[in-house]
């Protein structure tokens with residue numbers, strides 16, 4: 001007897017028919033208050049050594065159907081080790097074909113980052129003795145919006161802001177923050193010490209804890225796409241952005257990185273602020289220095305593939321990186337990692353995953369150090 005369940009953090013799928021293991025009929029469940037669908041995460045029980053063919057029949061109406069080309073779903077028996085399973089996309093249907101070796105197995109769009117991991121991350125950071133945790137306010141559903149502050153917090157310090165997971169299905173963003181934090185809080189790491197000599201870091205590891213818990217791809221509990229709320233956030237519809245933005249206005253910002261995952265492009269890349277009104281030659285030079293240093297620090301990073309650049313003055317200021325870059329006239333990036341894999345350094349067994357995101361988060365600090373003297 002097969003069973004599929006989703007009653008855990010980020011669990012999400014619709015089961016239409018589970019009577020035939022060779023034809024399990026599923027559907028992607030949209031965000032709780034918006035039409036975006038792409039994230040799935042479910043547990044299958046009772047299927048040891050049975051060939052299971054699982055069809056997502058509405059995959060063509062996903063938020064990014066091109067995200068299914070050359071995509072492999074992830075699976076795990078213990079929720080610690082995640083691996084790729086054979087996946088195909090034909091005639092609008094996404095199909096996972098897998099024979100589990102145990103009676104209990106999990107399948108997900110990408111390696112999850114749970115609510116318990118999030119709270120452990122905060123606890124470990126605070127336990128380091130180098131990190132102050134502040135509560136900026138509550139989400140729509142009453143979860144905590146936490147800010148981690150690391151550094152001396154003196155006026156002369158450069159103010160480095162990092163936010164992750166505005167889009168809650170992009171779990172690689174919080175893995176990235178875990179890597180960055182681990183290095184920054186390592187008192188034996190010379191890069192961390194040099195950085196904290198001159199800079200204070202403000203880090204929001206999860207901008208969208210409601211959406212994460214609900215298993216949403218893209219929106220918060222009120223259906224708001226937070227990365228389109230930065231011009232006019234409200235405490236009712238987008239408190240996550242509202243409170244973080246208020247704090248930024250209080251501290252100032254000298255460098256901003258907003259961490260994301262991209263459904264379609266199999267590369268690691270950044271998107272800058274070339275289309276905002278205050279963009280200038282100083283920012284352009286900083287961008288070039290940052291990208292060169294990042295590529296030197298991590299062969300995963302590249303600058304050939306990415307989003308089309310906005311024309312001068314045409315940037316959408318409702319995006320976090322554009323709003324911040326324009327308001328504070330600082331170096332400001334959206335950083336994207338793939339759901340698929342990095343095609344320049346592919347891994348057929350695991351694809352892009354949590355550990356690789358974590359390593360990239362460690363590496364980015366070298367790029368931050370390289371631009372530090374010129375940020376202000």
Ligand code: ZN
Nearest residue numbers: 167170260261
């Ligand atoms: Zn995103």
